[in-house]
Amino acid sequence: MNNEQALQQTFEQARTYFPSLGNSYKGRSVLFFDNSAGAQVSQFVIDRVTDYYIHRNAQKGTIFTRTAEMQQTIVDARQLAADLVGATDHTEIAFGQNATNFFHLFAHHLGRDLQAGDHIIITEADHHANVTPWLELAERDIHVHLWNVDTQGNLDFNHYEKLLELEPKIVAAGWASNATGTIHDMQRITAMAHAAGALVVADGVQAASHMAMDVKTAGVDFAAFSTYKIFGPHMGFGYVNRERLERLEGWRIQKELEKDSYFFEVGSQNHEGIEGFIGSMEYLAQVTKDAEDHGLSLDRTRLASTRPSRRNIAGAMHFAHLYEQQLTNHFLAKLADVEGVVLYGKTAEQSEERLPVFSFNIEGIATDSLGHALNDAGVEARTGNYLAIHLMKRLAAPYGGSALRISLVHYNTIEEIDRFFGIFSQVLTDLKTNVE
Numbered sequence: 001m002n003n004e005q006a007l008q009q010t011f012e013q014a015r016t017y018f019p020s021l022g023n024s025y026k027g028r029s030v031l032f033f034d035n036s037a038g039a040q041v042s043q044f045v046i047d048r049v050t051d052y053y054i055h056r057n058a059q060k061g062t063i064f065t066r067t068a069e070m071q072q073t074i075v076d077a078r079q080l081a082a083d084l085v086g087a088t089d090h091t092e093i094a095f096g097q098n099a100t101n102f103f104h105l106f107a108h109h110l111g112r113d114l115q116a117g118d119h120i121i122i123t124e125a126d127h128h129a130n131v132t133p134w135l136e137l138a139e140r141d142i143h144v145h146l147w148n149v150d151t152q153g154n155l156d157f158n159h160y161e162k163l164l165e166l167e168p169k170i171v172a173a174g175w176a177s178n179a180t181g182t183i184h185d186m187q188r189i190t191a192m193a194h195a196a197g198a199l200v201v202a203d204g205v206q207a208a209s210h211m212a213m214d215v216k217t218a219g220v221d222f223a224a225f226s227t228y229k230i231f232g233p234h235m236g237f238g239y240v241n242r243e244r245l246e247r248l249e250g251w252r253i254q255k256e257l258e259k260d261s262y263f264f265e266v267g268s269q270n271h272e273g274i275e276g277f278i279g280s281m282e283y284l285a286q287v288t289k290d291a292e293d294h295g296l297s298l299d300r301t302r303l304a305s306t307r308p309s310r311r312n313i314a315g316a317m318h319f320a321h322l323y324e325q326q327l328t329n330h331f332l333a334k335l336a337d338v339e340g341v342v343l344y345g346k347t348a349e350q351s352e353e354r355l356p357v358f359s360f361n362i363e364g365i366a367t368d369s370l371g372h373a374l375n376d377a378g379v380e381a382r383t384g385n386y387l388a389i390h391l392m393k394r395l396a397a398p399y400g401g402s403a404l405r406i407s408l409v410h411y412n413t414i415e416e417i418d419r420f421f422g423i424f425s426q427v428l429t430d431l432k433t434n435v436e
């Protein structure tokens with residue numbers, strides 16, 4: 001068996017861990033292609049949440065044994081998140097409501113160290129979650145600059161160089177686009193920011209559903225992730241470089257105010273969600289094991305020399321990224337045959353620089369009608385700007401900043417892509433007939 005086949009078998013097996021993927025909706029089988037908005041969960045997650053409610057439901061801050069165990073579970077879960085993204089350990093991770101909330105928290109705490117006249121860079125490529133919190137600081141006469149993309153949606157590094165001459169205090173940038181699937185060179189973004197004296201706040205949300213993340217190699221200072229896009233419950237977690245955090249004046253103030261809270265985890269947490277998150281990491285560890293049972297190896301990767309707990313979790317995401325490149329190549333080859341298609345972001349020739357997240361329009365057809373017709377035909381795919389508002393305004397201006405997005409993850413298959421293009425061809429024929 002070659003590696004390509006081993007990857008396919010590994011992820012065919014992974015798919016069997018997701019009870020919802022075999023489901024039909026209203027008596028019809030459905031293609032779930034809205035994974036960038038949120039993924040399905042495996043049985044590992046469902047079992048963990050159920051077990052929590054039956055055996056371990058408790059509140060923090062008492063002397064009960066059950067409480068102590070629950071509090072330890074949160075620490076263990078933080079450690080798993082640290083393993084997933086490559087943080088030093090659990091002390092650099094906090095759970096919370098979602099990624100957007102973390103960006104607001106970061107802006108709030110980092111904002112305390114800023115003064116009128118200071119500069120911040122945000123990007124034209126980002127989801128608004130990592131845009132709005134920084135724009136709010138403009139109310140305090142902090143200058144917020146938009147780092148431009150080129151006509152393909154790539155971050156323009158010449159423009160970045162110019163903006164860095166302003167000696168900004170913060171650069172807020174995404175690791176990968178949730179609209180075009182373009183992977184950004186976070187290591188380069190960070191190195192340039194640090195050389196100019198800026199801290200980097202990274203949006204790791206989209207990349208983490210598809211790749212093995214490494215916050216230390218990338219050098220980011222702060223980052224946020226959505227657990228529900230990493231095959232877990234509806235929550236998020238934040239990463240902070242502990243050393244940099246301790247140096248912030250704003251953080252010292254916070255510590256004074258809330259002595260008994262654990263860094264950004266204020267108030268009660270979503271305990272059942274945190275348990276479910278542990279299930280999602282157990283799932284990834286299982287996929288790594290399955291991949292190795294199918295003959296795949298991590299030996300020549302950076303993960304080979306990392307701690308075993310990280311290797312076992314992030315390994316699955318390393319293999320997922322390789323497998324998803326097969327999906328990407330297949331999807332783009334099929335899409336190229338569709339008449340009038342306008343694809344945004346990286347092309348088939350640049351497929352290694354992108355994720356299997358495809359935004360496109362069809363000339364002469366309103367984006368919304370594509371979405372409705374596909375929904376009627378059993379394909380769950382999103383239309384709109386997916387809150388990548390600046391980017392879609394720039395790329396899809398003739399379509400009102402809107403496009404159809406098909407977003408795949410590792411449990412999707414070549415067969416589903418083929419099925420989609422069969423349906424899509426019929427949908428386009430019907431829509432074109434209606435237009436005529």
Ligand SMILES: Cc1ncc(COP(=O)(O)O)c(C=O)c1O
Nearest residue numbers: 098099100127129178205206226
């Ligand atoms: C790139 C990106 N950043 C941030 C978010 C927001 O994440 P959350 O719902 O966890 O706040 C999303 C959600 O779609 C996203 O795709």
